[in-house]
Amino acid sequence: MRRSVVEQNENIRAVPALNRLSWDGAGWLSRLWWVPILALAMALRFYHLTSAAIWGDEGSSLLLSEYAVTDLWFHAAHDVHPPLYFLLLRGWIEVFGDSIGSIRSMSAIPGAVVVGLGIWLTQQLSTRRAAVLAGLLLALLPTAVRYSQEVRMYSLLGVWLLGATLALVYWMRQPERTRYLAAYVVLMSAGFYTHYFTALCVLVHWAYLGLQPRGQRLITRPAWWLANAMIVLLYLPWLPNLLDLVQHVDQLKVGGDIGWEEPVNLLSLPSMIWQFLLQDEAVDVWPPLFWLFPLLLIAVVAITAWHSRPARLLALFFLLPLLLVYGVSFISPVFIERYLTVYALGLPILIALAIDRLPSRLAWLGAALFVLVAGVELLGLKNTFTVDEQNQFNVPVEFINRNYQEDDRIVLSDMMWYLSYVYYDQTDAQLQLFTPPKPDGTSTRPNAYGFGTLVDQDGGRIYLDHLSALPADTRRVWLVSSNEAPDEFAPLPGGWRELSRQEGGGARARLFVLCNVPAPQPEGCR
Known part of the structure; x- marks a missing residue:
C-alpha cells in the first residue's frame, strides 16, 4: 500500500514535467509551421518541370547567357530586358549545367522563396492564421507556378519586389533602423536590373507612403529620399542603355519584339484575373460567371483594404499595376500576364487577410471563399500541368x-x-x-x-x-x-x-x- 502511494506521488510529479516537455516540443514544432507549405510550393514548382519544351523566350535567355560578361551586357542592352537575370543564369549554367531540369530550377527555387516571403509579409501585417492561408493560396497560385517553370526572370523578380516590400514594412515600423532601408535599396536595385516593370512597384510604395495619416507620413523623411536617390545612383550604369533602347523603339517594333500584343477591350481585365487563377482567359465561361468571379475578388480586395490599413499596401500592390498597365494598353498594348504575374502575388494574400478578419459567426463565409479560390487554383494547376509531350x-x-x-x-x-x-x-x-x-x-x-x-x-x-x-x-x-x-x-x-x-x-x-x-x-x- 505504501509503495502504491509513493508511485502515485512520483507519477503526479512526472505529469507536469511531461506536459512541459510536450509543450516545449510543440512550441518548437509550432515555429516550423511554414515548412509544409514551402514543401508544397517546392513540390508544385518542380512537378513536370521538364515536360514542356523550351520555347522562344527561354531560348533567347539561353543564347544571351552564352556570351562573355562584357558582351552579355552589350547584347542585353539591345534586348528588351536588363542583364541581371542573364548574368546569374550564365553562372548557374557554369556550375549546374544546361539540362532543362537545371536551367528551370533557377526559376523554381526563387518561386518557392516567393511563397516564403509572402508568408513572412502576411504575418507582419496580420496573424499567423492569415499567413497560413496566404501561404497555401500562394503555393497553389497557377500563374506563379507557371512562371516558376520557365527560363525567364519573373520568379526572381518576385523575390526582389516582395523582399523590398517586406523591408519597407519593417522600416515603417522602426524608421530609425536604417538597415531596413539599406536592404530596400539593394532589393529594389536588383529589381530594376531584372525587369523594367519594377517601376510599377516604386509607384506602389510611394502611393502607400503618401496615403498614411498626416502625422505618420514617412514619405517626407530625408532617409526615404536618400534611399531612392541611392537606387537611382546604382541604376546609372544601365540608364544610358535604357535611353538608347527607348530611342530605337521603332526598330523593336519592326523586329516584332514589341507591338505584337493584342489590343485590350472591356473583357481584357476580367480575363487577366481568370488567367492568374485558372490559366485560361475564360472567354467561353458562362457570361454571368465570367464577370461575377473577378468582381467578387475585386470586392473582397476593396472591402479588406477599406477596413484594414495594412491591407492597403497589398491592395495597391495588386491593383495599381494591373489597372495602370490596362489603361496604358489602350494606347500601346502591354497587357501581358507574365509582365504582371509578380503583382498577382498580392491577390492570395489579400484573400487570406479578408478571411482572417471575418468574425467567428461568419467563419463559414471565409471557409467558402477559401474553398472557392483554392478550387479555381487547383483547376488552374491542372491546366498548367496539362502537357502533351x-x-x-x-x-x-x-x-x-x-x-x-x-x-x-x-x-x-x-x-x-x-x-x-x-x-x-x-x-x-x-x-x-x-x-x-x-x-x-x-x-x-x-x-x-x-x-x-x-x-x-x-x-x-x-x-x-x-x-x-x-x-x-x-x-x-x-x-x-x-x-x-x-x-x-x-x-x-x-x-x-x-x-x-x-x-x-x-x-x-x-x-x-x-x-x-x-x-x-x-x-x-x-
Missing part, C-alpha cells in the same frame, strides 16, 4: 537530329523557332533563318535590337532571303515552319520533292530532296 517543339527537332545527314541544310521560317531550335540542335549544320523580302522589296531581316541582337553578328551566315540562294551543291534541305496555313516557304523552287515530315509544338519539319541538281541525284529523286 508528343506535341512539343522538341519532337520535330529530335526527328531532324535522328535523320540528319552530313551537308543537309536546315532553314527555319521564324525567329521564335530559331531561338528554341538552337537548344535542341545536335547537328553540325549552320542553322539559317528565312528572311524573304516584302513585296515592295523591303528586307525582313532582324535588326540589331530585340532578338536580332542575338544573331546579328552572324547575320551574313544565318539569314537566307531566297531558297534559290542555297549553295548549288545542296542535295537535301530541312524546312521548319508553322504547321498552320499559309506555308511560309511557298512557293518552293521547282524540282523539290518532299521525303518526310514531323509535326509538334505548332511546328512542322519537312525534308526535301532537290531533284534539279547535277548528277548524281540524291536518293528520293529516282
Whole structure:
C-alpha cells in the first residue's frame, strides 16, 4: 500500500514535467509551421518541370547567357530586358549545367522563396492564421507556378519586389533602423536590373507612403529620399542603355519584339484575373460567371483594404499595376500576364487577410471563399500541368537530329523557332533563318535590337532571303515552319520533292530532296 502511494506521488510529479516537455516540443514544432507549405510550393514548382519544351523566350535567355560578361551586357542592352537575370543564369549554367531540369530550377527555387516571403509579409501585417492561408493560396497560385517553370526572370523578380516590400514594412515600423532601408535599396536595385516593370512597384510604395495619416507620413523623411536617390545612383550604369533602347523603339517594333500584343477591350481585365487563377482567359465561361468571379475578388480586395490599413499596401500592390498597365494598353498594348504575374502575388494574400478578419459567426463565409479560390487554383494547376509531350517543339527537332545527314541544310521560317531550335540542335549544320523580302522589296531581316541582337553578328551566315540562294551543291534541305496555313516557304523552287515530315509544338519539319541538281541525284529523286 505504501509503495502504491509513493508511485502515485512520483507519477503526479512526472505529469507536469511531461506536459512541459510536450509543450516545449510543440512550441518548437509550432515555429516550423511554414515548412509544409514551402514543401508544397517546392513540390508544385518542380512537378513536370521538364515536360514542356523550351520555347522562344527561354531560348533567347539561353543564347544571351552564352556570351562573355562584357558582351552579355552589350547584347542585353539591345534586348528588351536588363542583364541581371542573364548574368546569374550564365553562372548557374557554369556550375549546374544546361539540362532543362537545371536551367528551370533557377526559376523554381526563387518561386518557392516567393511563397516564403509572402508568408513572412502576411504575418507582419496580420496573424499567423492569415499567413497560413496566404501561404497555401500562394503555393497553389497557377500563374506563379507557371512562371516558376520557365527560363525567364519573373520568379526572381518576385523575390526582389516582395523582399523590398517586406523591408519597407519593417522600416515603417522602426524608421530609425536604417538597415531596413539599406536592404530596400539593394532589393529594389536588383529589381530594376531584372525587369523594367519594377517601376510599377516604386509607384506602389510611394502611393502607400503618401496615403498614411498626416502625422505618420514617412514619405517626407530625408532617409526615404536618400534611399531612392541611392537606387537611382546604382541604376546609372544601365540608364544610358535604357535611353538608347527607348530611342530605337521603332526598330523593336519592326523586329516584332514589341507591338505584337493584342489590343485590350472591356473583357481584357476580367480575363487577366481568370488567367492568374485558372490559366485560361475564360472567354467561353458562362457570361454571368465570367464577370461575377473577378468582381467578387475585386470586392473582397476593396472591402479588406477599406477596413484594414495594412491591407492597403497589398491592395495597391495588386491593383495599381494591373489597372495602370490596362489603361496604358489602350494606347500601346502591354497587357501581358507574365509582365504582371509578380503583382498577382498580392491577390492570395489579400484573400487570406479578408478571411482572417471575418468574425467567428461568419467563419463559414471565409471557409467558402477559401474553398472557392483554392478550387479555381487547383483547376488552374491542372491546366498548367496539362502537357502533351508528343506535341512539343522538341519532337520535330529530335526527328531532324535522328535523320540528319552530313551537308543537309536546315532553314527555319521564324525567329521564335530559331531561338528554341538552337537548344535542341545536335547537328553540325549552320542553322539559317528565312528572311524573304516584302513585296515592295523591303528586307525582313532582324535588326540589331530585340532578338536580332542575338544573331546579328552572324547575320551574313544565318539569314537566307531566297531558297534559290542555297549553295548549288545542296542535295537535301530541312524546312521548319508553322504547321498552320499559309506555308511560309511557298512557293518552293521547282524540282523539290518532299521525303518526310514531323509535326509538334505548332511546328512542322519537312525534308526535301532537290531533284534539279547535277548528277548524281540524291536518293528520293529516282
